[in-house]
Amino acid sequence: xxxxxLIRQIAGIVTSGTPIVLAALGETLAERAGxxxxxxxxTLLLSxxxxxxxxxxxxxxxxxxxxxxxxxxIAALAGSLVAMLVGxxxxxxxxxxxxxxxxxxxxxxxxxxxLGRDLxxxxxxxxxxxxxxxxxxxxxxxxxxxxxxGPILFQHDLFTYLSLITLIVMWFWIFRTKPGLTLRSVGERxxxxxxxxxxxxxIRYIYTAIGGALIGLGGAAYTLSVNSTWDENAVGGNGWIxxxxxxxxxxxxxxxxxxxxxxxxxxxxxxxxxxxxDPALVGLxxxxxxxxxxxxxxxxxxxxxxxxxxxxxxxxxxALRALLRxxxxxxxxTPFEQG
Amino acid sequence: xxxxxxxxxxxxxxxxxxxGAITIVLALVxxxxxxxxxxxxxxxxPLAAGEQLVQGALGTAASRADVIMxxxxxxxxxxxxxxxxxxxxxxxxxxxxxxxxxxxxTILARSVTATDSPxxxxxxxxxxxxxxxxxxxxxxxxxxxxxxxxxxxxGVALNFVAQNIxxxxxxxxxxxxxxxxxxxxxxxxxxxxxxxxxxxxxxIAITLAAYAGVVFTLRGTHWxxxxxxxxxxxxxxxxxxxxxxRNTLLALIACGALAGLVGAIEALFVRGKLAxxxxxxxxxxxxxxxxxxxxxAGWLPIVALLLAIVPVGGLKLTMALDExxxxxxxxxxxxxxxxxxxxxxxxxxxxxxxxxxxxxxxxVPESLIISAAAEITTHTIGKG
Numbered sequence: 001x002x003x004x005x006l007i008r009q010i011a012g013i014v015t016s017g018t019p020i021v022l023a024a025l026g027e028t029l030a031e032r033a034g035x036x037x038x039x040x041x042x043t044l045l046l047s048x049x050x051x052x053x054x055x056x057x058x059x060x061x062x063x064x065x066x067x068x069x070x071x072x073x074i075a076a077l078a079g080s081l082v083a084m085l086v087g088x089x090x091x092x093x094x095x096x097x098x099x100x101x102x103x104x105x106x107x108x109x110x111x112x113x114x115l116g117r118d119l120x121x122x123x124x125x126x127x128x129x130x131x132x133x134x135x136x137x138x139x140x141x142x143x144x145x146x147x148x149x150g151p152i153l154f155q156h157d158l159f160t161y162l163s164l165i166t167l168i169v170m171w172f173w174i175f176r177t178k179p180g181l182t183l184r185s186v187g188e189r190x191x192x193x194x195x196x197x198x199x200x201x202x203i204r205y206i207y208t209a210i211g212g213a214l215i216g217l218g219g220a221a222y223t224l225s226v227n228s229t230w231d232e233n234a235v236g237g238n239g240w241i242x243x244x245x246x247x248x249x250x251x252x253x254x255x256x257x258x259x260x261x262x263x264x265x266x267x268x269x270x271x272x273x274x275x276x277x278d279p280a281l282v283g284l285x286x287x288x289x290x291x292x293x294x295x296x297x298x299x300x301x302x303x304x305x306x307x308x309x310x311x312x313x314x315x316x317x318x319a320l321r322a323l324l325r326x327x328x329x330x331x332x333x334t335p336f337e338q339g
Numbered sequence: 340x341x342x343x344x345x346x347x348x349x350x351x352x353x354x355x356x357x358x359g360a361i362t363i364v365l366a367l368v369x370x371x372x373x374x375x376x377x378x379x380x381x382x383x384x385p386l387a388a389g390e391q392l393v394q395g396a397l398g399t400a401a402s403r404a405d406v407i408m409x410x411x412x413x414x415x416x417x418x419x420x421x422x423x424x425x426x427x428x429x430x431x432x433x434x435x436x437x438x439x440x441x442x443x444x445t446i447l448a449r450s451v452t453a454t455d456s457p458x459x460x461x462x463x464x465x466x467x468x469x470x471x472x473x474x475x476x477x478x479x480x481x482x483x484x485x486x487x488x489x490x491x492x493x494g495v496a497l498n499f500v501a502q503n504i505x506x507x508x509x510x511x512x513x514x515x516x517x518x519x520x521x522x523x524x525x526x527x528x529x530x531x532x533x534x535x536x537x538x539x540x541x542x543i544a545i546t547l548a549a550y551a552g553v554v555f556t557l558r559g560t561h562w563x564x565x566x567x568x569x570x571x572x573x574x575x576x577x578x579x580x581x582x583x584x585r586n587t588l589l590a591l592i593a594c595g596a597l598a599g600l601v602g603a604i605e606a607l608f609v610r611g612k613l614a615x616x617x618x619x620x621x622x623x624x625x626x627x628x629x630x631x632x633x634x635x636a637g638w639l640p641i642v643a644l645l646l647a648i649v650p651v652g653g654l655k656l657t658m659a660l661d662e663x664x665x666x667x668x669x670x671x672x673x674x675x676x677x678x679x680x681x682x683x684x685x686x687x688x689x690x691x692x693x694x695x696x697x698x699x700x701x702x703v704p705e706s707l708i709i710s711a712a713a714e715i716t717t718h719t720i721g722k723g
C-alpha cells in the first residue's frame with residue numbers, strides 16, 4: 001500500500017531528524033541565555049564517537065554476565081552519559097573562556113569545532129565501519145496503535161522520545177515558568193535581569209551546560225540509533241545545520257523542530273529519488289539542504305520578508321510573520337560584567 | 340564578539356614580547372603533555388614518536404622542501420584572512436573559495452596540451468583561479484550585505500555547496516576513467532618544479548608576494564587603515580565616513596582571490612589534477628594560523644613553517660613499521676587545533692591576571708556614581 005510507504009517515510013524523517021532536533025534544541029537553550037556555542041559540529045562528532053566507543057566497551061565487558069537486552073540498555077545508557085559529559089565539558093570551555101577569560105565566543109567555538117572533529121576522527125579511526133550495539137526500539141503500547149500518529153510518533157527508539165519530551169519541556173519552561181522568564185531576560189537584557197537579582201553569569205553557565213548535554217545526546221543518537229555505526233561523514237556538517245536552524249526557527253523550540261524535520265524531509269526526498277538520476281546530478285542534489293539554508297537565512301534575516309508581505313493579502317500577514325520572522329536575543333554573544 | 344586585531348606598534352616593549360612568548364611556550368608544553376598522555380593510554384611511545392616526527396620532517400633535504408611546500412598554501416590562505424580578520428569579518432567560507440579557485444583553474448588546465456606555451460597558459464590559469472575564489476567570496480559578501488546573512492553561516496553553507504559542485508563535476512563531465520578525478524594535467528598547465536626537487540619557485544614567489552602585499556596594504560595604505568577602523572568598531576568607522584559596506588565586500592573579494600590561488604597551487608602543483616577534497620582543510624588551517632599569531636603578521640611565515648613540521652613528519656609516522664610509533668595523520672590536526680585553543684585560553688588567563696586590580700575598582704554601581712555626582716553638583720550650586 002502506498003500509504004504505508006508514505007507513513008514509513010515520515011517516520012523515517014522523524015528518526016533521522018532526532019539527533020539534529022536534540023542539538024538544535026540544546027543550542028536554542030544556550031543562545032536564549034545569550035551564549036553562542038559555535039562548536040556544535042565538533043561536539044556532535046566527538047560525542048558521537050565517545051558514545052560509540054563507550055557502548056561497545058560496556059557491551060563487551062558485560063555480555064555473557066546477564067540478559068542481552070539488559071546489556072544493550074546499560075551500554076546505551078553509558079554511551080549516552082559519556083556523550084552528554086563531552087557536551088557539558090565543551091560548553092564549559094565556551095562559557096569559561098567567554099565569562100572568565102573574556103575571549104571571543106566565536107573564536108573559541110570555531111576552534112572547538114575543529115578540535116572536536118579532529119579528535120573524533122583520530123579516536124574513531126580504529127572503529128570505522130564497525131557494527132554498533134543493537135538499537136533500543138521501543139514501540140509504546142496503546143499509543144502505537146493510533147492510526148497515522150501511532151506509526152509516525154510512537155514506534156521509535158529511546159532517543160526520539162527523548163527529543164520530543166525535550167521539546168515539550170523546553171517550550172513550557174521557556175514560555176510558561178518564572179525561571180524561563182529569567183532565562184529570556186538574561187539573553188535579552190542582562191543588565192536589567194541582574195538588577196532584578198538574577199545571577200546572569202551563573203544562569204549562562206547552567207543553561208549552556210544543559211544545552212551542551214543535549215548536543216552530546218544528539219551525537220549519541222547518531223552512533224547508537226540512527227546509523228548505529230561510526231562514520232564521520234554521516235555526522236559532520238549537521239552541527240552547522242543545527243546552528244542555522246536555530247536562526248531559522250527564531251530561537252523558538254517548536255519552530256526549530258519544524259525546521260529540523262523540513263531539512264530531514266528534504267534529505268529523505270533526495271535519497272529516495274537519487275537512484276533514478278545521473279551521479280553528477282546527485283552530487284548537486286546533495287547541496288540542496290545547504291542551498292535551502294542560504295535561502296531561508298536570506299529570507300528570515302533580511303528585509304525581504306516585509307517586502308514579500310507587501311504583495312500578499314493582509315490576512316496572511318500575522319501567520320507568515322509568526323512563521324518566518326526571526327529576531328535574535330538582543331544580548332547574544334556579548335559578555336556581561338557583573339562585578 | 341569578534342577577535343579584535345592589534346594595532347601596529349612601532350616598538351613593543353621587550354617585556355611584553357617576552358611574556359607573550361612564554362605564554363605560547365607554556366600552552367605548547369601543556370598540549371604536548373596532553374597528547375603524550377593520550378599516546379601512552381593507547382599504547383604508543385610519545386618520545387620515540389616525537390623524535391621520528393621531527394626527524395621525518397627535517398632529516399633530509401627533500402623532506403625540508405616538503406615542509407616549505409606544505410607551509411606555503413597555509414601561509415597564502417592566512418595572508419588573505421589577515422585582510423578579512425582586520426576588517427572584523429570571519430571568512431569561514433575560505434574552504435569553498437579554495438575549491439572554486441581549483442575548479443576555475445581546471446576549466447583551462449584540463450584542455451591544455453603538451454604543445455601549448457606555459458607562458459600563456461599559467462598566467463591565465465592563475466587569473467581564473469583568483470576569479471573563482473573572488474566570485475565565491477563575493478557571494479558570501481552579498482548575502483551579508485543584502486540579506487543580513489552572517490558571513491559565518493553563509494560561508495559554511497557555501498563551503499558545502501562548493502564541495503558538492505566539485506563532486507558533481509568529478510563524477511560527471513570531468514570524470515576521467517574509473518576514478519572520480521580529472522586526468523593528470525599536461526606539463527605546460529602545471530607550475531614547474533625546481534630541477535630534481537619537489538619545490539615550486541613560482542608558488543613560493545606568489546605566496547611571498549601576496550604576503551608582502553597584504554602586510555603593506557594593511558600597514559601602509561589608507562584602505563588598510565579603514566579596514567582596521569571597521570574591525571575596531573564598524574559603527575564608528577561608518578560615522579567617520581568609511582564606506583563600510585563597500586569595504587566588507589572588497590575585503591572578502593581580496594581574501595577570496597588569494598584563496599583561489601591556494602586552490603590553483605593545490606590543483607596545478609601538489610596534486611597535478613582536480614581531485615575530491617582539493618581544499619584539504621587548508622582554509623581552516625590558515626584560520627587557525629591567523630588566530631594563533633593573534634593577527635601579528637610578522638610572525639606568520641615562521642609559525643607557518645613550524646606548524647608544517649607536524650603534518651610532514653606525521654606522514655612518515657603513518658608508514659612507520661614499528662607499531663609503537665605508528666600513528667594516524669589525524670593526530671597532527673588534533674595537535675594544531677588544540678594548540679590554538681590552548682593559546683587562546685592562555686592569553687585570556689594572562690589578561691585576567693594582569694587586569695585583576697582594575698576590575699576591583701569597577702564594583703561601584705554606575706547609578707551610585709551618578710547620584711554622588713548629582714549631590715556634588717547641587718552642593719556646588721547651593722554654595723555658589
